[in-house]
Every structure is written in structure tokens, then in C-alpha cells.
Amino acid sequence: xxxxxxxxxxxxxxxxxxxxxxxxxxxxxxxxxxxxxxxxxxxxxxxxxxxxxxxxxxxxxxxxxxxxxxxxxxxxxxxxxxxxxxxxxxxxxxxxxxxxxxxxxxxxxxxxxxxxxxxxxxxxxxxxxxxxxxxxxxxxxxxxxxxxxxxxxxxxxxxxxxxxxxxxxxxxxxxxxxxxxxxxxxxxxxxxxxxxxxxxxxxxxxxxxxxxxxxxxxxxxxxxxxxxxxxxxxxxxxxxxxxxxxxxxxxxxxxxxxxxxxxxxxxxxxxxxxxxxxxxxxxxxxxxxxxxxxxxxxxxxxxxxxxxxxxxxxxxxxxxxxxxxxxxxxxxxxxxxxxxxxxxxxxxxxxxxxxxxxxxxxxxxxxxxxxxxxxxxxxxxxxxxxxxxxxxxxxxxxxxxxxxxxxxxxxxxxxxxxxxxxxxxxxxxxxxxxxxxxxxxxxxxxxxxxxxxxxxxxxxxxxxxxxxxxxxxxxxxxxxxxxxxxxxxxxxxxxxxxxxxxxxxxxxxxxxxxxxxxxxxxxxxxxxxxxxxxxxxxxxxxxxxxxxxxxxxxxxxxxxxxxxxxxxxxxxxxxxxxxxxxxxxxxxxxxxxxxxxxxxxxxxxxxxxxxxxxxxxxxxxxxxxxxxxxxxxxxxxxxxxxxxxxxxxxxxxxxxxxxxxxxxxxxxxxxxxxxxxxxxxxxxxxxxxxxxxxxxxxxxxxxxxxxxxxxxxxxxxxxxxxxxxxxxxxxxxxxxxxxxxxxxxxxxxxxxxxxxxxxxxxxxxxxxxxxxxxxxxxxxxxxxxxxx
Amino acid sequence: xxxxxxxxxxxxxxxxxxxxxxxxxxxxxxxxxxxxxxxxxxxxxxxxxxxxxxxxxxxxxxxxxxxxxxxxxxxxxxxxxxxxxxxxxxxxxxxxxxxxxxxxxxxxxxxxxxxxxxxxxxxxxxxxxxxxxxxxxxxxxxxxxxxxxxxxxxxxxxxxxxxxxxxxxxxxxx
Ligand code: FES
Ligand code: FES
Numbered sequence: 001x002x003x004x005x006x007x008x009x010x011x012x013x014x015x016x017x018x019x020x021x022x023x024x025x026x027x028x029x030x031x032x033x034x035x036x037x038x039x040x041x042x043x044x045x046x047x048x049x050x051x052x053x054x055x056x057x058x059x060x061x062x063x064x065x066x067x068x069x070x071x072x073x074x075x076x077x078x079x080x081x082x083x084x085x086x087x088x089x090x091x092x093x094x095x096x097x098x099x100x101x102x103x104x105x106x107x108x109x110x111x112x113x114x115x116x117x118x119x120x121x122x123x124x125x126x127x128x129x130x131x132x133x134x135x136x137x138x139x140x141x142x143x144x145x146x147x148x149x150x151x152x153x154x155x156x157x158x159x160x161x162x163x164x165x166x167x168x169x170x171x172x173x174x175x176x177x178x179x180x181x182x183x184x185x186x187x188x189x190x191x192x193x194x195x196x197x198x199x200x201x202x203x204x205x206x207x208x209x210x211x212x213x214x215x216x217x218x219x220x221x222x223x224x225x226x227x228x229x230x231x232x233x234x235x236x237x238x239x240x241x242x243x244x245x246x247x248x249x250x251x252x253x254x255x256x257x258x259x260x261x262x263x264x265x266x267x268x269x270x271x272x273x274x275x276x277x278x279x280x281x282x283x284x285x286x287x288x289x290x291x292x293x294x295x296x297x298x299x300x301x302x303x304x305x306x307x308x309x310x311x312x313x314x315x316x317x318x319x320x321x322x323x324x325x326x327x328x329x330x331x332x333x334x335x336x337x338x339x340x341x342x343x344x345x346x347x348x349x350x351x352x353x354x355x356x357x358x359x360x361x362x363x364x365x366x367x368x369x370x371x372x373x374x375x376x377x378x379x380x381x382x383x384x385x386x387x388x389x390x391x392x393x394x395x396x397x398x399x400x401x402x403x404x405x406x407x408x409x410x411x412x413x414x415x416x417x418x419x420x421x422x423x424x425x426x427x428x429x430x431x432x433x434x435x436x437x438x439x440x441x442x443x444x445x446x447x448x449x450x451x452x453x454x455x456x457x458x459x460x461x462x463x464x465x466x467x468x469x470x471x472x473x474x475x476x477x478x479x480x481x482x483x484x485x486x487x488x489x490x491x492x493x494x495x496x497x498x499x500x501x502x503x504x505x506x507x508x509x510x511x512x513x514x515x516x517x518x519x520x521x522x523x524x525x526x527x528x529x530x531x532x533x534x535x536x537x538x539x540x541x542x543x544x545x546x547x548x549x550x551x552x553x554x555x556x557x558x559x560x561x562x563x564x565x566x567x568x569x570x571x572x573x574x575x576x577x578x579x580x581x582x583x584x585x586x587x588x589x590x591x592x593x594x595x596x597x598x599x600x601x602x603x604x605x606x607x608x609x610x611x612x613x614x615x616x617x618x619x620x621x622x623x624x625x626x627x628x629x630x631x632x633x634x635x636x637x638x639x640x641x642x643x644x645x646x647x648x649x650x651x652x653x654x655x656x657x658x659x660x661x662x663x664x665x666x667x668x669x670x671x672x673x674x675x676x677x678x679x680x681x682x683x684x685x686x687x688x689x690x691x692x693x694x695x696x697x698x699x700x701x702x703x704x705x706x707x708x709x710x711x712x713x714x715x716x717x718x719x720x721x722x723x724x725x726x727x728x729x730x731x732x733x734x735x736x737x738x739x740x741x742x743x744x745x746x747x748x749x750x751x752x753x754x755x756x757x758x759x760x761x762x763x764x765x766x767x768x769x770x771x772x773x774x775x776x777x778x779x780x781x782x783x784x785x786x787x788x
Numbered sequence: 789x790x791x792x793x794x795x796x797x798x799x800x801x802x803x804x805x806x807x808x809x810x811x812x813x814x815x816x817x818x819x820x821x822x823x824x825x826x827x828x829x830x831x832x833x834x835x836x837x838x839x840x841x842x843x844x845x846x847x848x849x850x851x852x853x854x855x856x857x858x859x860x861x862x863x864x865x866x867x868x869x870x871x872x873x874x875x876x877x878x879x880x881x882x883x884x885x886x887x888x889x890x891x892x893x894x895x896x897x898x899x900x901x902x903x904x905x906x907x908x909x910x911x912x913x914x915x916x917x918x919x920x921x922x923x924x925x926x927x928x929x930x931x932x933x934x935x936x937x938x939x940x941x942x943x944x945x946x947x948x949x950x951x952x953x954x955x956x957x958x959x960x961x962x
Binding site (some may be wrong): 022718 | 808816828830832833834835837840870871875877881889890894896897899901923931936938941960
């Protein structure tokens with residue numbers, strides 16, 4: 001391994017601008033003549049808009065325009081769409097309601113944008129927004145997914161009776177029933193997977209600009225996938241033809257899924273820019289982000305697991321109601337279906353699985369993918385069932401898991417996925433060593449002496465990443481292919497630019513993609529730069545989510561590098577007057593096999609461009625190659641997280657005193673960055689388990705609408721984290737990468753809740769397990785520490 | 789925030805990163821807006837509207853404050869240091885900046901300027917030997933969504949040690 005190649009903990013190339021305050025996030029960009037947008041949002045969860053009077057607002061100083069849904073419709077700006085078709089059990093298509101970028105006739109959640117004021121300054125736009133008079137007729141609202149289908153619930157969209165978007169199922173219900181009949185023990189759980197607000201620390205922002213001479217639009221946008229944004233805004237919303245719209249995602253301050261989607265505000269920024277003839281900037285305030293960014297999770301599930309007398313799992317069944325909010329966001333439909341039920345086999349051999357999912361509309365902010373997206377929900381179901389099953393049957397939870405692990409690969413689960421490689425025992429074993437599982441009983445006694453309750457919890461998770469083989473997802477309803485592209489441009493001086501359709505918003509691609517190329521080309525990493533996030537530079541790409549950039553994006557890079565090497569060998573053959581087949585390339589040097597004749601990388605690059613050593617008939621000049629890589633399977637990162645908690649029975653406070661993560665991500669390009677991804681994911685998972693939760697009141701008002709009320713994990717909520725890895729190579733891509741971005745968020749919630757319930761002796765504990773919730777649960781158990 | 793046409797404006801003068809600056813501003817202008825919009829020092833970020841996240845931390849007269857919670861007009865004559873002034877533009881990094889890079893204490897980088905400015909102030913108040921607990925408690929006012937804090941804590945401990953004996957203080961740029 002070289003100091004900067006694959007496997008090296010290279011310090012990040014992108015860091016200098018971030019630590020010196022010289023990054024360029026969307027809000028750092030100002031365009032000449034820029035005006036500002038301020039949205040007027042519905043204060044009601046559900047209301048008919050009887051009239052909008054914009055006169056007083058329009059007369060305010062500095063106001064350029066006040067626009068509403070009526071103008072948007074008149075200009076034929078299309079609706080936002082959900083790009084993944086799900087069919088119900090009865091074969092009917094999902095019920096996608098119209099989602100205009102500005103509400104037209106009806107507001108469906110608190111925060112639904114109803115009008116926008118464009119002002120010379122932000123303050124003027126904001127002041128004028130207060131003068132927009134909207135006459136609402138308030139309708140009854142429903143926020144709770146479990147209540148949305150009940151008789152008498154308010155009907156949100158005519159197209160979806162009983163607020164039901166689809167009733168979907170996966171697996172063989174009859175076979176599962178048979179399996180359950182033969183069971184020796186059945187574990188049953190009611191689970192709420194709490195609703196989360198992603199809260200990337202950079203709020204969403206957009207600048208729209210229209211060049212009337214050229215007829216072109218430019219959008220600077222906080223997006224994880226600029227090309228998909230361009231495609232949707234062009235093809236579905238109809239703002240501009242695709243070749244007349246440029247989308248730029250500059251530095252983006254975190255995404256976690258919430259910046260994948262196409263949102264009303266960016267559409268309005270573009271549209272308003274053309275209407276007022278000025279660039280238009282919008283930046284979300286944090287309290288606005290709470291009401292406008294897609295939320296995550298929000299499942300209500302009943303799940304059961306059947307075991308035989310030895311503790312072998314016979315079957316699993318689950319019924320889930322998934323809240324998709326007031327409108328179907330871009331990928332919302334796929335999250336509680338193909339990203340969820342397909343992972344219900346966990347790391348286990350489960351002969352039969354059946355899952356039913358009802359997706360419902362409610363008068364809440366749309367819900368879509370948030371770090372892990374469906375897989376944390378699946379892992380929570382499986383890992384809680386296994387842990388509780390072990391407790392009910394009096395078995396060691398690690399032993400029960402081991403007994404049921406998939407051990408032979410490839411392994412076909414009953415829910416679509418074909419696991420290709422893994423060693424679940426290895427990660428479990430290593431995690432148990434690192435966590436000193438053997439010493440737990442002693443530590444528990446010590447805690448008891450201090451009057452504390454100590455518990456330990458496992459989560460042996462699996463996820464499907466490397467999203468995704470296009471044909472496979474197409475057959476499941478995806479509206480797009482999920483390949484990735486890369487282009488390698490070699491300059492005459494031998495320096496290299498890599499263009500990737502992946503997008504980094506914290507993941508460090510400028511470093512890791514360069515590492516892959518440095519290793520392959522044998523050139524210094526400083527001679528390589530990585531370009532992403534601009535549709536004028538990168539031809540196409542599918543962006544970054546689903547832990548796909550390494551497994552899919554880097555595979556495209558490898559393909560492009562293969563072509564570069566092949567072409568460079570041709571150039572070298574002419575330079576060295578040898579047969580192309582005799583040219584070997586190693587450590588940045590082209591040599592003729594069996595001779596001491598060689599040419600350095602830089603010389604070959606130069607010769608590719610000066611083209612003096614070959615004729616135009618023999619070879620095209622230049623050294624630039626592109627590739628598209630479409631994966632042939634998902635990848636299956638998996639691992640074991642062990643959480644140890646100490647609960648104070650007096651206060652109900654759960655202190656996480658130990659965290660061990662052993663993950664198998666396949667081949668790792670940069671362990672420093674991968675560990676960082678694991679840390680961040682764990683923090684979000686611990687946040688979900690201990691403190692985060694979006695709460696709506698019965699009228700559909702978001703009670704947790706700021707950082708004052710919505711608990712973001714802080715440094716002192718979290719312990720130092722022990723992170724290690726085991727490696728089984730991913731067989732389906734050239735580098736053997738599985739992906740690491742979501743693992744922590746997927747694994748962590750179950751580990752925390754398994755640990756706390758172990759400590760307090762009751763399974764009746766919902767997330768977030770706040771001190772109040774734990775204390776209340778404890779009162780029903782009366783488990784007080786026994787002095788040893 | 790630029791002064792509005794026809795609106796009431798006021799003039800404010802202060803020293804920012806060692807340079808005297810003056811601006812005609814809407815009296816509502818927050819320090820963070822003055823820095824970002826009038827001076828175009830965009831390294832100081834805004835991550836919330838309730839004074840919780842710490843993305844906006846700068847030093848005023850040597851102490852860390854959240855620049856989203858103070859009006860620019862209140863700082864007439866003050867001495868302000870932002871992330872851009874922590875180290876000379878093309879020169880060596882401040883030891884705390886270096887420690888964040890070395891320890892992978894940042895991912896998306898959005899919380900980072902505030903984290904670094906908080907960390908430098910932490911060293912001023914708490915010294916060079918900072919244990920895990922102290923750092924975590926002191927970070928109460930700074931939210932990071934990316935890193936899980938693990939490497940930020942490591943970076944701050946290392947940066948604090950490195951600042952010992954380094955001539956660089958929070959007033960390096962002056
Ligand atoms: S922007 Fe100042 S604390 Fe969040
Ligand atoms: S590095 Fe992204 S918020 Fe801290």
C-alpha cells in the first residue's frame with residue numbers, strides 16, 4: 001500500500017478551505033443584481049385557501065413580486081413528482097396526489113408554501129410577507145399515521161380514499177402462517193419507529209438565475225444529486241429544456257438524504273428569477289427547515305418472529321403503516337417498501353417472511369429517505385425481535401444470533417435480496433472481544449453497587465447498498481437507472497481531473513476518488529483533482545445516497561481508468577517503437593516487456609497531445625475517457641454494534657458508557673474517512689434512540705420545530721466510540737467495496753434500545769428513550785439494583 | 789444585510805481580523821449578517837435561528853460569542869476575529885485548524901469554523917490539557933450533524949496541546 005493509495009488514511013484534500021472559512025456553500029454565493037425570496041407558509045395543517053390578497057404586500061418598499069400558486073399554474077409550471085412507482089397488492093398504482101410548488105386552493109401541512117415575496121433585500125421580502133392576506137377555511141387534520149386510515153379521519157387528497165397511498169406486500173403470507181403454526185415460541189412486538197428531522201447543519205438554499213439572451217437557467221442548489229434535479233425540473237416540472245438548465249451543487253453542508261429530493265423552493269427560485277428578471281436567492285431559516293425539509297422514518301409496526309425449540313428462526317411477519325406526509329416526496333414510496341421489507345431477513349437464515357405495508361397521507365411535512373432509509377426501520381424490527389426472543393426463551397442473545405446467521409454465500413433470502421458475501425460470526429466475535437462481553441457481569445455488579453442499572457445490547461445489522469442495479473430497480477418501480485458515471489481527463493502535463501456523477505457533502509470524495517486514481521496511475525495524489533456537482537462539467541450522474549459513491553461511483557472511475565490505461569499504452573507503444581501488447585504499465589511507468597526501454601506517465605500524456613509520434617490514421621490524439629458503471633447486484637455491508645448503558649433509576653437517565661462497532665464494508669479506500677462515517681451514523685442512530693423525535697399535536701402543529709424543542713445529539717450525549725472492521729470483499733464490483741455511509745444509523749437504534757431494556761427489565765420502551773420515558777417504564781418494573 | 793433604500797440606516801465601525809471596517813447598515817443587522825454580507829467574510833455560518841448550533845461563533849474582544857445573537861451596532865469599536873483571521877491567508881494554519889485536519893474533525897465543514905473558534909476559546913479558558921469530559925461539556929453550544937463528535941473531541945485535545953508553546957494565539961492576525 002502506498003502512502004496515498006487504496007487503504008491509506010490520507011488526510012483530506014478538501015479540508016483546507018473548510019478550516020480556513022473559504023469554502024463556497026450556496027449561501028456564500030451572491031449573484032450580481034440578486035433579489036431575495038421569502039415564502040409565506042401555511043400556519044394550518046389542513047385548510048382551504050379561499051383567497052389571497054397580495055396588494056398590500058406588493059406595495060411595500062423594495063418588493064419586486066408577490067407570487068402565488070395561481071400564477072405558477074398559469075405559467076404551466078408542473079407539479080413535483082415521486083419517481084418510484086409502487087403497486088398495491090390488488091395491482092392498482094400508488095395514489096400520487098398533485099404537489100404544486102406553491103399550494104393551489106388547499107394547504108396540506110403546516111409550512112406548505114402558499115405564496116412567495118421577491119424583494120430587493122431579504123428584510124424587505126420578509127416584511128412584505130407579513131402583509132400577504134390569506135383567507136383560510138381551516139379543515140380538520142390528521143398527523144398520526146395510525147389514525148389516518150380510520151373511519152372519520154379527515155380526507156386529505158381526493159385521489160387517495162382513506163388517505164391510503166398503497167397497500168403493498170412482499171413475501172408468501174400462507175407459507176409464513178404455516179411456519180408460525182409449527183413454532184415452539186413466538187415473539188411479538190409493537191414498534192414505533194420515531195419520526196426524525198434530518199437537520200443537516202447547512203440549511204437548504206437555492207439561487208435561480210435566468211439569462212434572457214441565451215434563454216438559459218442556472219440553479220445553485222444544496223443538492224446531493226444535481227443531475228437528477230436537472231432532469232426532474234426539466235422533464236417533469238417543465239421549467240426549461242434539460243440543455244438549457246445548469247444545476248450547480250457547490251459545497252454542500254451535509255445531506256443525510258434530505259438534500260436528495262426536488263423541493264418547491266428551488267423550482268420557485270428559478271421561476272421567479274425569470275419572472276422578475278433578476279437572480280433570486282432563497283435560504284432556509286432553521287425553523288423553516290423543520291417545516292419544509294422532508295422528515296424521516298415514522299413507521300408504526302406490529303411484528304412477530306417464530307422460533308423452533310432450539311431457537312432457530314422459522315418465520316417473520318410484519319405489518320407496517322408508513323407515514324409519507326402530506327405529499328409524496330421524490331423517492332418516498334421506495335423507502336417503506338423495497339428499502340425496508342427486503343432487509344427483514346437481517347443476517348439470518350429465515351425460511352419465510354411476509355410483510356404488509358400501508359403508506360398513508362397525513363397533514364405533516366413529507367417523509368422521505370433519511371440516512372439508512374428503510375434499512376434502519378428493518379434492522380430495528382429484526383434486532384428487537386431477536387433480542388427479545390432470546391430473553392423470552394432464556395437464551396444468550398449472541399448465541400441465538402450465531403445459531404441463526406447466514407453462513408453460506410450466495411444466500412437467497414425470501415425477500416428478493418441475494419447476499420453475496422459476508423462473515424457475520426467474525427464481526428460478532430471481534431465486537432464481543434473489543435466490548436469485553438465476558439467482563440459485562442462484573443461491570444454490572446459494579447454499577448449495581450453505585451445504585452445504577454447496567455445493560456448491554458447487540459445489533460447485528462445488514463444493509464443493501466451500492467444502490468443499485470438499474471434493471472433490478474426498474475422492475476421494482478424505479479423511474480431512473482441507478483448506475484454512475486466517471487470521466488478521466490489527463491492533461492498534457494500529466495495531471496489528472498476526475499469527473500464524477502457522485503456528489504460529496506462531507507464524504508471526502510476529493511480525497512478518496514483521487515486515492516483510487518493515484519494508486520492506479522502511480523502519480524502523486526496532489527496531481528489529481530476531482531470535479532463534481534456541476535451539470536455543465538459532469539455530463540450525467542445519479543448523485544450520492546444509499547452508500548453508493550464508493551461501490552458504484554468508484555467502479556465507474558475504475559472502468560474509465562481501464563480505458564485510459566489502454567489508450568496510454570497505445571501512445572507509449574508508438575513512443576517506444578514496440579508492439580502495444582508488449583507494453584506494461586506499473587508505478588507510473590510504461591515499459592517494454594523484457595527490455596529497459598520505458599516512458600514516464602508525464603511523457604506519455606504529453607505525447608498523447610502533441611501527437612508527433614503517431615499519425616491521425618493510427619491513433620486519435622488526446623487522453624480522455626469516460627465510463628458508465630451499472631452494478632450487477634446490491635452490496636451487503638454488515639456488522640455488529642454493541643452498546644453498553646448505565647441507567648440511573650432515580651432520574652431515568654441512560655448514559656451510554658461503551659460503544660463497539662465492528663463493520664464489514666469490504667475493501668476500504670480510506671479508513672480514516674470510513675471511521676468518520678461510522679461515527680456520524682452512530683451519533684444519528686443514538687440520537688434517534690435517546691432524544692430525537694418530531695412531535696405533532698392533534699391539530700397537526702409541529703411541536704418540535706426548533707433546536708430548542710427538537711433534541712439534536714450533542715457531544716456530551718455520546719461516548720467515545722470503539723470502531724473496528726472485518727473484511728470480506730464485495731464480489732460484484734472491481735474494487736470489492738460495499739459502502740459505509742449509513743451503517744451507524746442503521747445499527748445503532750436497536751443496540752441502544754436492546755441495552756436499555758436489558759438494564760431496566762421491560763420491553764415496553766419506545767424511542768426516543770428519554771429519561772422521562774425510561775423512568776416511567778422503570779416504575780412498572782420496580783427493578784432496583786441489587787447490591788452484590 | 790445591505791441598507792435598504794429609504795430605510796433608516798446607521799453607521800458602525802469595528803476592527804475585523806485586524807483591519808478597521810465601517811458600514812452603513814439597517815439597525816436590525818446581526819453581527820453575522822454584517823460579516824457575511826457587508827464584509828463578505830462567509831466563513832462564519834448560520835445554522836439556526838435560536839442560538840443553538842454554534843456555526844456562527846467568532847471572537848469579540850478575545851471571547852467567543854455567537855454572532856447570530858448580537859446586533860452589529862452593539863459592537864461599535866469592538867475587536868472581532870473570524871475564522872478567516874485565525875491564520876494568515878497563505879501562511880501556516882493555526883494549530884487548532886491543523887488539528888482538525890489531522891484528526892478528521894470535520895466532514896461537510898459547515899459547523900467547522902464555529903467549532904474551531906469555540907475550541908480556541910476553550911483553550912484560553914481551560915488550558916492546554918483538556919480531557920474528553922471537559923471538551924464534550926464545553927461543546928454544549930455547538931452542534932455537528934456529521935462527525936458524531938468523536939474526532940472533533942480528539943482534534944480539540946490535540947489542538948490544545950499543540951497551542952502550548954505556539955506563538956499563535958487567538959489574536960494571531962493582529
Ligand atoms: S447560527 Fe448562531 S447559534 Fe446557530
Ligand atoms: S462537519 Fe458537517 S456539521 Fe459538522
